[in-house]
Amino acid sequence: xxxxxxxxxxxxxxxxxxxxxxxxxxxxxxxxxxxxxxxxxxxxxxxxxxxxxxxxxxxxxxxxxxxxxxxxxxxxxxxxxxxxxxxxxxxxxxxxxxxxxxxxxxxxxxxxxxxxxxxxxxxxxxxxxxxxxxxxxxxxxxxxxxxxxxxxxxxxxxxxxxxxxxxxxxxxxxxxxxxxxxxxxxxxxxxxxxxxxxxxxxxxxxxxxxxxxxxxxxxxxxxxxxxxxxxxxxxxxxxxxxxxxxxxxxxxxxxxxxxxxxxxxxxxxxxxxxxxxxxxxxxxxxxxxxxxxxxxxxxxxxxxxxxxxxxxxxxxxxxxxxxxxxxxxxxxxxxxxxxxxxxxxxxxxxxxxxxxxxxxxxxxxxxxxxxxxxxxxxx
Amino acid sequence: xxxxxxxxxxxxxxxxxxxxxxxxxxxxxxxxxxxxxxxxxxxxxxxxxxxxxxxxxxxxxxxxxxxxxxxxxxxxxxxxxxxxxxxxxxxxxxxxxxxxxxxxxxxxxxxxxxxxxxxx
Numbered sequence: 301x302x303x304x305x306x307x308x309x310x311x312x313x314x315x316x317x318x319x320x321x322x323x324x325x326x327x328x329x330x331x332x333x334x335x336x337x338x339x340x341x342x343x344x345x346x347x348x349x350x351x352x353x354x355x356x357x358x359x360x361x362x363x364x365x366x367x368x369x370x371x372x373x374x375x376x377x378x379x380x381x382x383x384x385x386x387x388x389x390x391x392x393x394x395x396x397x398x399x400x401x402x403x404x405x406x407x408x409x410x411x412x413x414x415x416x417x418x419x420x421x422x423x424x425x426x427x428x429x430x431x432x433x434x435x436x437x438x439x440x441x442x443x444x445x446x447x448x449x450x451x452x453x454x455x456x457x458x459x460x461x462x463x464x465x466x467x468x469x470x471x472x473x474x475x476x477x478x479x480x481x482x483x484x485x486x487x488x489x490x491x492x493x494x495x496x497x498x499x500x501x502x503x504x505x506x507x508x509x510x511x512x513x514x515x516x517x518x519x520x521x522x523x524x525x526x527x528x529x530x531x532x533x534x535x536x537x538x539x540x541x542x543x544x545x546x547x548x549x550x551x552x553x554x555x556x557x558x559x560x561x562x563x564x565x566x567x568x569x570x571x572x573x574x575x576x577x578x579x580x581x582x583x584x585x586x587x588x589x590x591x592x593x594x595x596x597x598x599x600x601x602x603x604x605x606x607x608x609x610x611x612x613x614x615x616x617x618x619x620x621x622x623x624x625x626x627x628x629x630x631x632x633x634x635x636x637x638x639x640x641x642x643x644x645x646x647x648x649x650x651x652x653x654x655x656x657x658x659x660x661x662x663x664x665x666x667x668x669x670x671x672x673x674x675x676x677x678x679x
Numbered sequence: 680x681x682x683x684x685x686x687x688x689x690x691x692x693x694x695x696x697x698x699x700x701x702x703x704x705x706x707x708x709x710x711x712x713x714x715x716x717x718x719x720x721x722x723x724x725x726x727x728x729x730x731x732x733x734x735x736x737x738x739x740x741x742x743x744x745x746x747x748x749x750x751x752x753x754x755x756x757x758x759x760x761x762x763x764x765x766x767x768x769x770x771x772x773x774x775x776x777x778x779x780x781x782x783x784x785x786x787x788x789x790x791x792x793x794x795x796x797x798x799x
Contacts, residue, residue, distance in 0.1 A: 333737075530737050534736050
């Protein structure tokens with residue numbers, strides 16, 4: 301049956317409409333997929349200047365230790381994520397994953413140490429489940445609160461730093477994954493130097509009542525265009541970043557997904573806090589014994605895009621299955637089709653030639669290193 | 680004779696050959712095209728068959744054969760430069776020429792006024 305519940309609006313909904321956005325349903329929200337400039341121009345503008353994205357549909361969750369000690373919140377959260385949260389310094393952010401008992405991925409998220417509490421940003425489609433999962437897992441030790449009174453925007457691109465600097469000069473001292481609280485337009489915002497495009501940039505949590513003002517201030521800058529979900533997807537794909545629900549889900553382990561780097565040494569076998577997260581048996585065993593399939597980049601040799609769901613074969617006749625594409629499309633900066641997907645370990649080496657079944661043809665694709673573009677984070 | 684389909688194709692019919700493309704409305708809805716796949720000359724299609732494929736950054740879409748017929752020519756220019764479909768969809772960016780099995784069948788298609796009403 302079709303879902304007929306009304307779509308939710310972010311605090312920037314009217315602003316999107318006033319900018320001529322084409323709106324689509326996404327994770328229960330009415331969201332801009334593109335503006336009149338179009339996906340191609342929006343994508344390229346983000347890579348050469350700066351773009352503003354509305355990501356207010358994502359979940360913003362506070363985890364506050366009842367003891368008042370941030371270590372207690374960090375250790376409690378470590379029971380749900382294979383991440384070293386304890387060593388995360390105040391004012392720093394780290395990528396994380398909620399795993400399940402079988403070592404699959406429930407969601408991916410950002411974890412911030414805000415001094416006396418943790419601040420989490422989770423995917424829109426998973427936020428209610430994540431919130432329940434956190435309440436259930438940490439509720440006895442921490443107060444878990446979903447923030448419903450804040451918008452979230454991303455400012456991304458090589459000009460992002462200069463643009464934000466005009467509202468708040470101290471931004472220049474921030475490095476990749478730093479998080480600071482700052483007044484933008486006389487409103488207290490939480491700013492992290494991070495994003496989902498492969499570019500330098502910022503993600504800014506803004507109180508709802510000031511969201512339009514701050515966003516409009518950024519959009520007034522001649523270097524800045526509003527960017528929709530269409531370009532957000534092509535930008536993250538070029539950057540080799542996973543989209544939850546496409547490239548990672550409950551059927552994929554962090555090791556299969558190539559996300560070992562998100563599991564710090566302290567949580568691996570022989571680490572000081574080894575294991576102790578859901579699915580640790582499988583995930584730690586995969587560090588030692590390897591996996592039967594891996595997430596890889598895929599570069600089609602021709603011009604035809606190869607999209608999510610397309611099957612991959614080791615031979616041009618389609619006799620030997622080799623894997624499946626999970627995300628694919630056209631990379632405007634690469635100026636050609638790009639994709640990622642899971643392939644059997646024996647086909648995962650960079651340079652391996654595979655064949656993608658598209659409309660009855662078997663198109664050659666090369667296993668390719670990720671990302672497809674050079675990331676330009678300010679480290 | 681200029682005709683249209685509810686699937687947003689236009690046909691410019693000259694004798695028993697129709698030049699077929701997608702409408703300005705369709706091109707606008709699809710957004711920036713990055714790939715076009717056209718049928719080979721000599722191939723035959725029934726009305727409603729998928730005759731061509733267009734892809735934007737985000738998605739692939741089928742272009743249907745508007746009537747029964749045989750492809751006599753495909754427009755290589757839009758394969759070489761798919762953005763032509765966005766800039767001149769009802770002119771230089773025609774897709775293929777179709778030799779109609781039954782030219783009279785075209786009479787049942789929409790005229791320009793009816794199509795404009797459809798997309799209004």
